[in-house]
Amino acid sequence: MKNPYQPIPTKILNVIEETPNIRTFVLKPEQEIPFLAGQFVELTIPGFGEAPFTPSSSHFEREVLEMTIMRVGRATGALFTKKPGDLLGIRGPYGRPYPLQEFEGRDIYIVGGGVGLAPLRALLLALVHDINKYGRIFLRYGARTPKDIVYKKQLKEWEKIKKVDIELSVDSADEPWERKVGVVTCLMDEIPCDVKKSVAVVCGPPIMMKFVTKKLLDAGFPGKSIYLSMEMNMSCGLGQCGHCRLGPYFTCKDGPVLTWEQIKDIEEPFL
């Protein structure tokens, strides 16, 4: 009997503190989790239940899985008490990944906010792995304050890559900050790619996704070229339990990556 509810035992190898309330957990599952960038897994925190998270590591790295997680509630609170050597469980991968084949030959305009950079990191790493297949890669990333920026070291590394263009902003700078101050849309006044031939990828808090999407549409991106990571209550991951219903979709099965074209008629798609 292949039991889709059975988690795979997974050891925590390392815990990296990214910000005061965001950590990256480096995990080693007993079996390979063959995810693709954009897909998610259900992480079991023993005794506390499951929660959906999207791996932030490269999908070309199969042995170890990284997940960057913000402490927001009971399950993540319990997760934050865990340390290297502790055991977790993983089910998955679930959902639909970023359609990288459709991205080939096109410029990719990525907008992230806060911990929303986690799934985008998996995407960036996949794109960089085959960088000659794609056009230019633009990353526009915003956090609340400089302290809340995740992957600080990696951002500096990515900036050095030819064809990768990164701009950062913070809502407010409470420490020396030489870059933009303002919500992430302040980085979008000039979009340096041909919007009709590019794709846009967005992940972040719902309110940020809402306004970024509006900005992208105003700039002329077609709805079918705007890829959004939708957040709903993805519970079973199998498209069966009903909890993650978003209009006609179950986000666990049909998402979490959905285009604006797919969801534009849904009433208030952003939570």
Added chain:
Amino acid sequence: MTIHFLPNERRINWLTRLAGGHNLFLPFKVNSSVHWVRFDKGNFDINALALKEIRAAEPIKPFLFSPRERVALFPEPLEEPAAETPALLFGVKGCDLRGLAVHKIMFQEGEFADPFYSKRLKETILIGADCPEPKDSCFCNLVGLKPYVVEGVDLVVSVIDEGWLVEVLSEKGAKLIAGEDWRPASENQIDKRNAQRQEAEAVLQRRNPKPLNPNLPQAIAEKTNDDKFWAEAAQDCVECFGCLMTCPTCFCFLLYDQAKGDKVERTRVWDACYMAMYARVGGGANPRAKFLKRFINRFHCKFMHGKNLHGFYFCSGCGRCFTACMGKIDIRNIIGRL
């Protein structure tokens, strides 16, 4: 497929034989309503057998989709359960089979077939029964069903005065009637059955004469933001969830984990989309925090998405939802106005 006749005096023999190899459940009149009861030869009153009555108070859903079930253990996996004696549900009505059709889509047709549901379905034999006496609560005719069964079961039983007509719909069904004193149904008996079926359809037509809007999914979509309409429709709802818990087509479930010593047990229980916390995400946001949104969601699920995506309403017309409703909300009055 062939139709056979079993005289009244041989019914108990057949049921006893069926019970020999299966856990046999039949619809029985208990006080004033019909319930699924396990066959017990020593305590069996053929007069309480409610084959001609409408569906039982409870759907067949719990036989296949358990209301509460352990689905995983951690870190050691769940052991393969021992084979059970197959269940035989005798007298399943067409409305309950609509529930089965929905659950087959949800639990078997996706990328991840549910092994618990699939195993139970494989080990369950279904014998359908005509529904010759529709009641006020019945509206299967509005959702594209008939008051009799033509597919999805192994045998179909039709009650006539002198006995049972049994139509064979599968090889499994043919085996169930082998070895008994059967004879082919006569033309006259089949005519009686057909007349009975026609009369049942006529009764339903008289009770529910106005068909649903043929563009009901579109009508619901257009009405989604009409809070006045939905507030009026939902005004008597006391959020008891009785409608959802008795619905044969509802499929929602909740997974929860409990620590048991050094192990974790994962349990699946039925859930209801009317519950306030149903769609809430980890960070606390809730797309349907207001009850009215959850009320509308039910109509989206059953009458819009089901039809748009799979070609039929995720509603069986069984009427259990308003039979169970404390606020006496008749779903027909709502969908009939769309």
